[in-house]
Amino acid sequence: MTLDERARLLGLSCRDVVRGGCAWLTDSLVSTQHARKRLRRWIAAGRPAADPGGICIIGAGGSADVIQAAARRLPAPVLWHTCRNVITLLVGRELAGICSRLPALRRSHETPFIVAIDGGRDDAALQAVWAHETGHAWLSRAPSRALGRVTTLGEARSHEMVRAATPAAEWFNCAEAEERALDEWRVAALCQQWGFRGAAGDVTQYAADLRRVRALRAAHRRRHETDHQDRPARHADRAR
Numbered sequence: 001m002t003l004d005e006r007a008r009l010l011g012l013s014c015r016d017v018v019r020g021g022c023a024w025l026t027d028s029l030v031s032t033q034h035a036r037k038r039l040r041r042w043i044a045a046g047r048p049a050a051d052p053g054g055i056c057i058i059g060a061g062g063s064a065d066v067i068q069a070a071a072r073r074l075p076a077p078v079l080w081h082t083c084r085n086v087i088t089l090l091v092g093r094e095l096a097g098i099c100s101r102l103p104a105l106r107r108s109h110e111t112p113f114i115v116a117i118d119g120g121r122d123d124a125a126l127q128a129v130w131a132h133e134t135g136h137a138w139l140s141r142a143p144s145r146a147l148g149r150v151t152t153l154g155e156a157r158s159h160e161m162v163r164a165a166t167p168a169a170e171w172f173n174c175a176e177a178e179e180r181a182l183d184e185w186r187v188a189a190l191c192q193q194w195g196f197r198g199a200a201g202d203v204t205q206y207a208a209d210l211r212r213v214r215a216l217r218a219a220h221r222r223r224h225e226t227d228h229q230d231r232p233a234r235h236a237d238r239a240r
């Protein structure tokens, strides 16, 4: 992103952008209309700084500081959005499970997101997974669609469908799968830019997944086109 584009997005002069060190404003950060909307909301609020201590965490106990340390690496608008609209739930460390009322996020702007983290990982992996899920909460639409309605890439991969790019079974929704894979790739890119390493920010892996889904979708489309081309010929045979 050029300096001019950064200045225009932030409503600042180029000189202020240089002075303010806005390197965090990347194409990946505003790669969806939802993220751009959230950035504009932050600007309209006067570009507030957010305190990592303001993140709503359930179940973290003594591990809250691990998540807060990760939060310090997020750009200000993402941290501000996270403090207001995201509830983090951590199990598998101090607690194996938890029953809790959801805290009211009184100053939330949208339906709160819940980010659930498996605590049975080392600190670095835990932070990367948290940053990855927080990236979803920044880039994605407000959660309305129930998870699990769509065949995920993980499920497709377990069937070796994507890897082999074999003709997909009808239950595999190519368009939704591509949307999902694109989401994952964008989030991984953000995660990497924020300095998190490991599987959660492995852009190469997610890019490969995206290519596989696109190849699968193209094969699906070709098969459909062939089916349509064949049909009139069969009709002609019958007429003879």
Ligand SMILES: [Zn+2]
Pocket (backbone or CB within 6 Å): 132, 133, 136, 184, 187
């Ligand atoms: Zn993800």
